[in-house]
Amino acid sequence: MKVLVIGANGQIGQILIDQLQQSEYYEPIAMIRNVEQQSKFEEKGVQTVVGDLEGSVKDLEMAMQGVDAIVFTAGSGGKTGPDKTLLVDLDGASKTIEAAENLAVKRYIMVSAIQAHNRENWSEQIKPYFVAKHHADRILANSTLDFTIVRPGILVNETATGKIKIAENLERSTITRADVASTIVSVLKAENTLKKSFDLINGETEIEVAVKAFE
């Protein structure tokens, strides 16, 4: 199963690429913005494709040729301003959804942010970012795709715990980026996560068990 990782060069993206590469079921394809990022992936034997979230829907369709699933884990990041939040986190995401619909890619996993679905729980400082994530999630939920929206809590770089808590609504808490990546791998296999959305933090339950039991 070919999985296109959009945002492959990001912190979650790089871990996810490695996990997919180690699995026997998945063949990751790293979508990168420019060819300079290529060698890092090719050295590991990971296929790359160049695709720009600020490009056209047609260009993104080119990057998606032949893939079975898409994981969107790109973000404009804290270093750029809210203009890039609009262009990348909202409209970039929207264009990948439109491209996936045009190609009937079906399976699409969005990495969002905890409580992005509840405006009253958005922290004041990063409200514009939540607006972009909220509406990208809604565009996906209204699409024809078999989506899953994963809304992780506060991202940390600690060692993976292998244990999570998932639910429609959770209190803001931490989750390691490695556990986010493992959850995505688990979601890719799980039928019960189709057309579902959930908050995600570190917790007491084994990832596979938590994902399988999610209602």
Added chain:
Amino acid sequence: MKVLVIGANGQIGQILIDQLQQSEYYEPIAMIRNVEQQSKFEEKGVQTVVGDLEGSVKDLEMAMQGVDAIVFTAGSGGKTGPDKTLLVDLDGASKTIEAAENLAVKRYIMVSAIQAHNRENWSEQIKPYFVAKHHADRILANSTLDFTIVRPGILVNETATGKIKIAENLERSTITRADVASTIVSVLKAENTLKKSFDLINGETEIEVAVKAFE
């Protein structure tokens, strides 16, 4: 017919309020952000209601009580940054649409921007603004409301001409704010503009004739 004007204190908003006030069919209600803007409207005998586009959907529902139609002509404007573009032009608009749906207000007219529906025609400098308008328009078009999306060209303050051109796609050209307001008044009466969107510039055809003939 009670028409709530969101953005009543803006340049198009003020002209629209006056035109609605002069008409025998309409009773304008000016939605204002703070009570300091109140006297200006009350001196003209125009009812006001306080409503904040950065507030909650529930607050916006309060502001919409008893109205028959809504015109959204608010904008964060050029003086604020793209953070306000996200909070006001996108999410503010989205919240008014959700509030209108919750109250079954039905008739909703959005003032958008020429070619907001075609990404390839967005000018580089104000792309983030077009992203916000594009997605606000899409949220409205996907809502349960009887919408009309009016996408005016380059706004100018010259005297009204009374003549316009409307179509799904038009070359970017100028339109007076007064003619935008008159077009909105005409659209409020026209059944053939329900669930439709169009570009709007100054042209050769009388406003009422152009609106009635719009396909």
